[in-house]
Amino acid sequence: MTISNQINNKAVDKKSVKKILVLFSLYLILTPFYFWESGLPQISDLVMILIIISNLINNKMTLTTSVQGKQSILISFMFILYVVSINFTWSFIMGEYIFIKSSLFYIYNFGVFITTVNLAHIYKDEFFKYIMIGIIGALLTQLFMLFYGIGDNYGGGRYTLSFNNPNQLGYFAILIFGILVFLNFHIRIKTKWLLFGVVTTGVLSIISLSNAAIISYFGILTGLLIFKNGKRFKKKYLILLITVALFVFFILYINTSIIHENTLLQSLETRLGSTSDKIARTSEVRGYFRITEYPQFWIFGSGEGAYYRFDGSSLEFHSTLGNLQVSYGIFGLILFITLMIKSIITSRYKCWYPLFFIMLYGVTHNGIRNSLLWILIALMSINYNSTSTKMSNIKSKDE
Known part of the structure; x- marks a missing residue:
């Protein structure tokens, strides 16, 4: 079955397709809302599970993707299979079920990954437009909460908005910024909405007062300005906006006490000023000592759980790649x-810098469980001009 035939078949049930794409927008809008403690499924996760099931039913348990998408799915499947195997092994050895709970995050995100790959390959621009709608909706709801003073409850001037902690807010902002950069390469985004996304994600990063998120945001922004983004992106408007904003900030800074007495800016200055001290204490605070002091886990990993094995510490390794190295070798x-x-x-290296700076954020935070990261990688994993490959029951075979 060719990709054109597959798309024509989808047209038979347009209502089902529309519901799936609308649900994906709703998922993005609900992603920031944490109604329960971190580590538990949220409302958005329930919506995503519904999307995964609906997509499989609508496609009769068949996934269609490009050759490159098939390869990425196979790599991700090998990764998830290895993660689950290691965690089940340690669960048996330690007699604890926390390892199995850790595996569920990865299995869920594998479902998110293959669903995104499938939808992106089949529906392309239409799917991207619904993602953009979801991004705008998510950012608007967060701005609404900010303007009405909801979520400034973490102390030190740090905002949480609808998240449980400010680091989650900062990570959300840079992940959304990364997805926005991807979309800019594939669909025509009106300048006003592109600027809205760039500025709003910047505001959310800053009010989170997460050093890692702020540094990563400006890294992605710099990449957006430096590297060619096609005719669809009018750089001059963004450059003009940033120039005007910096000029206004400078004038206010030297002529008024508004900035000097602003609690948020004072907190930001304090946190950024302590960055060097935090870097010096990274190994101790984030858990990097586990790499050097526990070489027995270098090859196969320690599994994700029972952290008391590491000098009695009950905390996980606060690093994306570092946690993978210790947990899964x-x-x-x-x-x-x-x-x-x-x-x-x-993706022809177009989106390397958002992913690079998101991983830079991961130097001090473990962001592997966030589904937005898996969505971004999935979107980048498709060659939209290549020949399709049908994957039946997650097993690939060329037609």
Whole structure:
């Protein structure tokens, strides 16, 4: 079955397709809302599960993707299979079920990954437009909460808005910014909405007062300004906006006390000023000592759980790649890095810098469980001009 025939078949049930795409927008809008404690499924996760099931039913348990998408799915499947195997092994050895709970995050995100790959390949621009609608809706709801003073409850001037903690807010902002950069390459985004997304994600990063998120945001922004983004992106408007904003900030800074007495800016200055001290304490605070002091886990990993094995610490490793290395060894780390490199190559290196700076954020935070990261990698994993490959029951075979 060719890709054109597959798309024509989809047209028979347009209502089902429309519902899936609308649900994906709703998922993005609901993603920031944490109604329960972190680590538990949220409302958005329930919506995504419904999307995954509906997509499989609508496609009669068949996934259609490009050759590159098939390769990325196979790499991600190998990674998830390895993760689950390691966690089940340690669950049996330690007699604890926390390892199985950790595996569920990865299995869920694998479902998110293959569903995104499938939808992106089949519906292309239409799917991207619904993602953009979801992004705008999510950012508007967060701005609404900010303007009405909802979520400034973490202390030190740090905002949480609808999240449980400000780091989640900062990570959400840079992930959305990364997806926005991807969309800019594939669909025509009106300048006003592009600027809205760029500015709003910047505001959310800053009010989170997350050093990692702020640095990563400006890294992605710099990449957006430096690297060619096609005729669809009018750089001059963004450059003009940033120039005017910096000029206004400078005038206010030297002529008024508004900025000097602003609590948020004072907190930001304090946190950025302590960045060097935090870097010096990274190994101790984030858990990097586990790499050097526990070489027995270098090859296969320690599994994700029972952290008391590490000098009695009850906290997980606060690093994306670092946690993968300790939990799943060199094999798990290589598989995930291979998946990212494959996605970068497939996207023709257009979106390397958002992924790079998102991983830079991950130097001090473990962001592997966030489904938006898997969505971004999935979007980058498709060659939209290549020949399609039908994948039946997640097993690939060329037609």
